[in-house]
Amino acid sequence: MQSPFANMPPVVKNLLIVNIIFYIATFALKSVFGMVEYMSAFYFNSPFFHPWQVVTYMFMHDPSGITHILFNMFALYSFGPMLEYAMGSKKFFNFYFIAGIGGLVLHQLVQGLEVHSLIGSFTKEGADISKLTPDVIEHVRQIYGTPILGASAAIFGVLVGFGMLFPNLEMMIMFIPVPVKAKYIIPVYVVLELFMGVKQFSGDSVAHFAHLGGALFGFLLIKLWGIKRPNNFY
Secondary structure, eight states, X not given: OOOTTTTSOHHHHHHHXXXXXXXXXXXXXXXTOOHHHHHSBOOTTSTTOOTTHHHHGGGOOOTTOSHHHHHXXXXXXXXXXXXXXXXXXXXXXXXXXXXXXHHHHHHHHXXXXXXXXXXXXXXXXXXXXXXXXXXXXXXXXHHHHOOBOOSHHHHHHHXXXXXXXXXXXXXXXXXXXXXXXXXXXXXXXXXXXXXXXXXXXTTOOOOHHHHHHHHHHHHHHHHHHTOOXXXXXX
């Protein structure tokens, strides 16, 4: 039986492997090392934040279920190879990580604005605790203590890059019985993320602005690098 990695370009292949290793290690090392606590990303002023998290958070996924990593890796497996072949492995490697880091930057910026709106400062050290209500204190505590993890920001960059380079490629989407061109479905997906991020539905723990940041940086990189659509695709 042929390996599923046999015809896959090197960067996508290794990203899939490293993500799977990180996911398995989250459980295998649980008793001796907290992967979620040390490898996920936290608010920049949180005592749990460490510089390496800017990169490692992209390889962490929700350990409470398999859906998070399954959907991200399926998207990388589906869209990543064509994008890597189109722009080359070195450029794709940079593209993926810049989109992922860009997603975290936007997420941190939105968190900072939220903290500032609550306590009048971007850090808790600059706030007058005596003037804060218990609800506000709890909200800030959650921002400081909630990790962000997953490859989704980088994946959104990949999706946007794919839509820009292969706009007329038809895709089958769940619950839609007919093929839809990439140039139609991917912008709708991005707008949906924006709507959900602004609304902040109760109980929604998804980092929508990280996704949007990844999409934004993916768009900017394609434009700044001047990457053109392959001639053999329309």
